[in-house]
Amino acid sequence: xxxxxAEFAIRVTDLVVGFGRQTVLDHLSLDVRRGEILGLVGASGxxxxxxxxxxxxxxxxxxxxxEVMGQPIGGPNGRSRAAxxxxxxxxxxxFSSLTVRQNVQFPLRENLVLSQELMDEIAIAKLEMVGLxxxxxxxxxxxxxxxxxKRVALARALALDPPILFLxxxxxxxxxxxxxxxxxxxxxxxxxxxxxxxxxTHDLASLTTVCxxxxxxxxxxxxxxxxMRDLLQSEHPWVRAYFHGKRSQMLQPQMR
Amino acid sequence: xxxxxxxxxxxxxxxxxxRPEGPWIAxxxxxxxxxxxxxxxxxxxxxxxxxxxxxxxxxxxxGAWILEKLSRQAASSGRPAEIVGVADHFGGLxxxxxxxxxxxxxxxxxxxxxxxxxxxxxKATIGAREDITIFLQMLGALFMAVAGVLRRPRSxxxxxxxxxxxxxGLQAIPIVVLITFLIGAIIAxxxxxxxxxxxxxxxxxxxxxxxxxxxxGVLIVAIMVAGRSGSAYTAELGSMKMREEIDAxxxxxxxxxxxLILPRVAALVIALPILAFxxxxxxxYGGGLVAQFYGDMGPAIYIARLHEAISVTHxxxxxxxxxxxxxxxxxxxxSEGLRVKGSAxxxxxxxxxxxxxxxxxVIVLDGxxxxxxxxxxx
Numbered sequence: 001x002x003x004x005x006a007e008f009a010i011r012v013t014d015l016v017v018g019f020g021r022q023t024v025l026d027h028l029s030l031d032v033r034r035g036e037i038l039g040l041v042g043a044s045g046x047x048x049x050x051x052x053x054x055x056x057x058x059x060x061x062x063x064x065x066x067e068v069m070g071q072p073i074g075g076p077n078g079r080s081r082a083a084x085x086x087x088x089x090x091x092x093x094x095f096s097s098l099t100v101r102q103n104v105q106f107p108l109r110e111n112l113v114l115s116q117e118l119m120d121e122i123a124i125a126k127l128e129m130v131g132l133x134x135x136x137x138x139x140x141x142x143x144x145x146x147x148x149x150k151r152v153a154l155a156r157a158l159a160l161d162p163p164i165l166f167l168x169x170x171x172x173x174x175x176x177x178x179x180x181x182x183x184x185x186x187x188x189x190x191x192x193x194x195x196x197x198x199x200x201t202h203d204l205a206s207l208t209t210v211c212x213x214x215x216x217x218x219x220x221x222x223x224x225x226x227x228m229r230d231l232l233q234s235e236h237p238w239v240r241a242y243f244h245g246k247r248s249q250m251l252q253p254q255m256r
Numbered sequence: 257x258x259x260x261x262x263x264x265x266x267x268x269x270x271x272x273x274x275r276p277e278g279p280w281i282a283x284x285x286x287x288x289x290x291x292x293x294x295x296x297x298x299x300x301x302x303x304x305x306x307x308x309x310x311x312x313x314x315x316x317x318x319g320a321w322i323l324e325k326l327s328r329q330a331a332s333s334g335r336p337a338e339i340v341g342v343a344d345h346f347g348g349l350x351x352x353x354x355x356x357x358x359x360x361x362x363x364x365x366x367x368x369x370x371x372x373x374x375x376x377x378x379k380a381t382i383g384a385r386e387d388i389t390i391f392l393q394m395l396g397a398l399f400m401a402v403a404g405v406l407r408r409p410r411s412x413x414x415x416x417x418x419x420x421x422x423x424x425g426l427q428a429i430p431i432v433v434l435i436t437f438l439i440g441a442i443i444a445x446x447x448x449x450x451x452x453x454x455x456x457x458x459x460x461x462x463x464x465x466x467x468x469x470x471x472x473g474v475l476i477v478a479i480m481v482a483g484r485s486g487s488a489y490t491a492e493l494g495s496m497k498m499r500e501e502i503d504a505x506x507x508x509x510x511x512x513x514x515x516l517i518l519p520r521v522a523a524l525v526i527a528l529p530i531l532a533f534x535x536x537x538x539x540x541y542g543g544g545l546v547a548q549f550y551g552d553m554g555p556a557i558y559i560a561r562l563h564e565a566i567s568v569t570h571x572x573x574x575x576x577x578x579x580x581x582x583x584x585x586x587x588x589x590x591s592e593g594l595r596v597k598g599s600a601x602x603x604x605x606x607x608x609x610x611x612x613x614x615x616x617x618v619i620v621l622d623g624x625x626x627x628x629x630x631x632x633x634x
Contacts, residue, residue, distance in 0.1 A: 083282070083283060096599040096600050096601050097599075097600075097601045108282075112282060112283070112285045112286070113285070113286045114285045114286060114289055115289060118285070118289060118322075121321060121325070121357055122317070122318055122321060124356065124357055125317060125321055125353065125356040125357055126317070128355070128356040128357065129317070129352060129356060134357075140599070141599070142597065142598045142599045142602075158317075160282050161281065161282050161316035161317050161318060191348060192348040192349050192351075192352045193316070193317065193349065194345065
């Protein structure tokens, strides 16, 4: 048990989630190793976001167990998990009435007792770590570009230095250059901070360049998991269609 | 369970040896701050500093930053700290933290409070001018839209108009009736209570009749409509603006004024006089009930006194104001809705502005009408 705790950041076993009569996740099992970047792919509306939201406790699950850093999720002790994980929502979900700096400070202010001076320094440090400047701290979310919004949201997700980072389509809505930069940033931060990253994405370039392993979700289960090379060889019809469809074919030369 | 973080300071000769131990992570931040402050004076005194990192069991950005701050404090007076015993897996993080917070942002320019007030005043003046411009632009756009409809009556959005009439007219009747009924009853009660001293109770009916028909009926209803329907218009149009629905309409070659604003304002202009009439009747009814149960005046006498006291002129004066108030409410609500920008906060601010401004303008308009009707002898 102690060994598995050390090895896996997230363990999902036999998970069932449904809404009404519709079953979205059907006896799904997935392990995320510590210190890896796992990419999750799946059809739109196929349950990727449901899986992520179930792991972070936003959606209650039927049967099955979820363990994050060895602690079960959805148990009776629903204490704050802000220190366990940081989440980058697809649209950033920055608080529009707070400045960038206050957004980053928010988790610190709510969870810890520390001086305003240190809080300011930490916020600026985080902003600089995600590639922004200290001056950007006084802006409001409505004044930011798409790429900057994602970076601020990442800084906020990392405010408490959580061991696990969830990313929901981090590169959607970014141009290829910005998306590439963001991928590189995630890779760098993952290395420096020793993060485990769980990334829901459709971006084939991100899957190839930053993900250590890729999991494919189809029909409510994980149908294939492994490094990108293995997934490209997969015989599962949906996975084949996903990686060998017309759009993916265009990227194939670069992917090899 | 988890060991407390420690910071051991051992002076050996001129060298101060700092040895942080235990988990230097965000969860312990309160203690870490105390620790780093407690050695601050010693760091300032020491000739040279060694930072021995070998005792640290866990380190995150926050802990690394606090240590980095200590080493910068030493370095700032020309005694760079020597850092030893860094575990491999912390090396990258410490290196990263060394890069940050190097450039202090220039402090925001502060100016005198008087200047700031003057600045605000100037901005408010320009804002007021802008408000008037926008109001007139919207009025003009509405006239153009009405002219378009008169030329081609089929271009009127009848479905939308009927839907809005139902929403802001029919569905508003219960609350309008309730409030105006209560207001009528209260005025009548006050009248009976105070006029009784002079034995002038019967004049209460004159007061209720004239006040309700000329002023209060329409004013109360207009204020309620501004709060109930004006705010809804602003919020609706504002969220449509936020989600680019209005831009989508324009790109399809449709004028948002024709499609969205004209039906809404027209519905207000039609519904407000009707609501004002219903409201006035409810207020008179409330006054009548009070007359019977509080003023010992039977319904027959009440109606007879009303008949003597009021003429159709009073009713006209009241109801003539209603469409103009509706126009003002509609224009303010719609133009504030279109001024919403990207954020949720801006939607809230614009909705508040819309209600405050339309109620203010309704009251100003009522005053202007009072002057006008007095001077033409109505």
